[in-house]
Amino acid sequence: MRLRSMLTAIVLLLAVLVAPAPASAAPGATFQNPVVGTPNSADPWLGYHNGSYYYAATTWTGRIYIRKSATVAGLRTAAETTVFTMSQPNAVSNMWAPSLHLLDGPNGQRWYLYYSAGPSACCGGQRQHVLESAGTDPMGPYTYKGALVLMPDNGWSIDGSVLTVAGVNYFVFSAFNNNSGFENGGLQSLFISRLTNPWTPAALGTIISEPTYTWEKVGNPVNEGPYPLQRNGRTFLTYSASYCGTPDYKIGGLELTGTNPLVRGNWTKIANPLFQRNDSNGAYGPAHHTFFKSPDGTEDWIVYHANDSASQGCGTTRTSRAQRISWNPDGTPNLGVPVAGTTVLAGPSGELGNPGAVTVQRLQSYNFPDRFVRHSNYAVRIDPTVTPALDAQFRIVAGLADSSAVSFESVNFPGHYLRHNNYVLRLEPNTGTTTYRADATFRQVAGLADTTWQSFQSYNFPDRYIRHSDYVLRIDPITTATAQADATFRRTS
Numbered sequence: 001m002r003l004r005s006m007l008t009a010i011v012l013l014l015a016v017l018v019a020p021a022p023a024s025a026a027p028g029a030t031f032q033n034p035v036v037g038t039p040n041s042a043d044p045w046l047g048y049h050n051g052s053y054y055y056a057a058t059t060w061t062g063r064i065y066i067r068k069s070a071t072v073a074g075l076r077t078a079a080e081t082t083v084f085t086m087s088q089p090n091a092v093s094n095m096w097a098p099s100l101h102l103l104d105g106p107n108g109q110r111w112y113l114y115y116s117a118g119p120s121a122c123c124g125g126q127r128q129h130v131l132e133s134a135g136t137d138p139m140g141p142y143t144y145k146g147a148l149v150l151m152p153d154n155g156w157s158i159d160g161s162v163l164t165v166a167g168v169n170y171f172v173f174s175a176f177n178n179n180s181g182f183e184n185g186g187l188q189s190l191f192i193s194r195l196t197n198p199w200t201p202a203a204l205g206t207i208i209s210e211p212t213y214t215w216e217k218v219g220n221p222v223n224e225g226p227y228p229l230q231r232n233g234r235t236f237l238t239y240s241a242s243y244c245g246t247p248d249y250k251i252g253g254l255e256l257t258g259t260n261p262l263v264r265g266n267w268t269k270i271a272n273p274l275f276q277r278n279d280s281n282g283a284y285g286p287a288h289h290t291f292f293k294s295p296d297g298t299e300d301w302i303v304y305h306a307n308d309s310a311s312q313g314c315g316t317t318r319t320s321r322a323q324r325i326s327w328n329p330d331g332t333p334n335l336g337v338p339v340a341g342t343t344v345l346a347g348p349s350g351e352l353g354n355p356g357a358v359t360v361q362r363l364q365s366y367n368f369p370d371r372f373v374r375h376s377n378y379a380v381r382i383d384p385t386v387t388p389a390l391d392a393q394f395r396i397v398a399g400l401a402d403s404s405a406v407s408f409e410s411v412n413f414p415g416h417y418l419r420h421n422n423y424v425l426r427l428e429p430n431t432g433t434t435t436y437r438a439d440a441t442f443r444q445v446a447g448l449a450d451t452t453w454q455s456f457q458s459y460n461f462p463d464r465y466i467r468h469s470d471y472v473l474r475i476d477p478i479t480t481a482t483a484q485a486d487a488t489f490r491r492t493s
Contacts, residue, residue: 027347027351027397028071028072028073028295028346028347028348028350028352029071029074029347029351029352030073030344030346030432031071031073031076031322032342032343032344033321033322033341033345034320034321035055035075035076035320035321035322036055037076037319038317038319039060039316040057040058040059040080040316041058041318042057042058042288042315042318042320043058043096043225043305044289044290044303044320045097045098045100045303046072046075046292046322047100048292048293048294048295048348049102052069053070053071053074053292054066054100054139055075056113057098057320058097060093060094060316062085062086062087062093063084064083064084064086064115065080066080066138066139066140067080068081068138070351072348081139083131083141083142084113084144086117086129088129088144090125090127091125091127092117092119093117093118093119093120093122094117094118094122095115095117096116096117097158097159097160097288098113098115099113099290100112100113103169105198110132110135110136111136111138111140112130112132112133112162112199113131113133113142114128114160114161114171115130115131116128116129116158116159124181125156127147127148127154127156128158128160128171129144129146130145130146130148130198130199131143131144131145132198145199146199148200148201150171150175150193150201151179151204152179153179155176155179156181157174157175157191158175159173159174159288160172160173161226161228161290163226163237164228165235166259169194169195169198170194170195171193171194171205172190172191172192172226173190173226174188174191174222174223174226174239175188175191182221187210187221187223188222188223189209189211190207190237190254192205192206192262193205193206193262194262208237208264208267209237209264209267209269211223213241215241215242215248215250215272216252218246218249219242219243219245219248220243222240222241222243222244225239225240225288225289226238226239227239227289229253231327232331234331236255236256237253237254237256238253238274238289238291239252239253240288241273241287244287244288244313247277247284247285248276248277250276250285251274251304252270252273252274253269253274253333254267254268255268255270255332275287275302275304275335275337277310277338278337280340281338281339282308283306283307284307284309284310285307285312286304286305286321286338287304287305288305289304294348294349294351295348295351295353296349298350299349300325301322301323301324301348302323302335303321303322304320304322304338305320306318321339323336323345323415326411328389328390329389334412337413339413342429342431343429343430343431344415345414346409358395359491360411361393361396361491361492361493362392362393362493363394363408363489363490364489364492365382366449366450366488367488368382368471371383372386372392373394373473373489374392375416375418379472380418380425380426380473381471381473382471391410393410393412394410394411394418395409399443400430400436400440401434401437401440402459405442405443406443406456407440410427415429415430416428416430417440418440418473419439420439420458420461420475421439424473425466425472425474438459438460439460441460442459443456443457443462444457445457447488447489448488449488453490454489454490455487465478467486468486
């Protein structure tokens with residue numbers, strides 16, 4: 001009997017040791033949107049370089065400002081530093097849509113700051129301009145390198161950024177397909193030109209996309225604000241669609257499906273919007289965006305502007321917001337849903353100087369092994385076939401109430417965690433309260449039905465465990481063999 005007891009104890013110990021350890025994520029400082037408020041917060045650019053974030057946005061004036069902060073949370077109160085005051089002919093005001101890129105130029109690696117500007121009267125004089133940094137500090141100092149002639153007769157052009165494909169730099173921007181404006185039947189479209197150096201286009205721009213879908217034509221037919229997003233050898237060019245003065249301003253996307261970016265036929269438009277208004281979350285016209293990597297390089301993030309109400313338009317009411325994005329199983333980007341300003345978001349992974357340890361996994365049912373935990377309209381259940389697949393994927397992070405435990409954050413709804421409410425599990429946004437954090441925290445233990453699997457004990461109701469009942473997830477006391485099986489799961493990819 002003693003030998004049998006010893007063997008049982010060893011088996012149980014080994015089972016605990018081989019079970020996946022709770023993740024010890026290293027997220028950054030928590031924050032809530034907006035990351036930067038009015039007035040200089042439309043058309044944002046945000047990047048991370050050498051331990052700091054840098055942020056720039058439309059100013060509507062003759063000055064370009066950059067904010068610097070060690071955390072995304074700190075950008076809200078970071079000082080606006082003037083890095084350039086415009087005085088060039090016909091470009092003394094209405095600075096829009098700055099976009100910074102670290103490129104190899106004739107003087108070595110430098111930051112190039114592209115922006116749209118025009119005369120004091122808005123807005124027919126907008127053209128593209130570029131500055132060059134003296135070194136590799138995004139704060140400059142900067143010198144003016146010139147205007148980019150991109151359209152016939154040096155026509156109107158805005159919202160430029162740099163796309164790099166196979167080591168070649170291209171300038172992508174927005175202009176009218178007939179160089180004549182909405183009033184003459186023009187479609188505001190996307191164009192591209194190869195760069196011979198960071199301030200010199202090789203030729204006038206060629207069109208690669210124009211508004212074709214109904215969702216691109218609300219208010220006016222618009223494609224603008226192009227910005228690249230690349231992963232695993234695939235190149236996407238995301239853009240803003242419809243008129244910015246409407247709440248239906250949104251984000252669409254193209255994929256480069258050929259080899260030469262200058263050929264329109266090599267771009268395939270994604271049929272549906274990637275990101276759009278969410279009235280319940282108070283996000284109207286969410287678009288004109290850029291992307292950035294977390295400090296440890298493991299996460300992709302978007303920064304975008306949006307309004308708080310449907311009646312606000314294209315002016316200084318727009319604020320800058322940020323959130324993590326995800327990727328669909330087919331390799332296309334999933335930008336998710338704009339989060340509410342009340343949702344507490346963990347900062348980018350590795351922001352505080354530690355490498356991230358976030359595990360993205362599914363939870364497989366022990367007694368229904370063809371079923372996985374998923375959220376559907378914020379309810380939580382186990383299903384055999386999950387569509388979209390991301391609904392069954394969770395970031396298993398350090399517990400919100402206890403870092404030795406775990407919490408389950410939705411992959412495609414950032415800031416939303418599994419939490420119990422009246423003992424029933426739901427996917428709900430993190431409100432940051434003590435009660436929420438406790439409800440969303442669980443202790444991982446050896447599986448109650450099989451010690452090589454896992455069970456999850458409620459942090460604030462330790463006599464209860466996560467289990468499924470009629471396929472719906474809840475927390476219950478576990479008193480029978482059936483309940484033990486219901487409360488046992490496997491963390492799997």
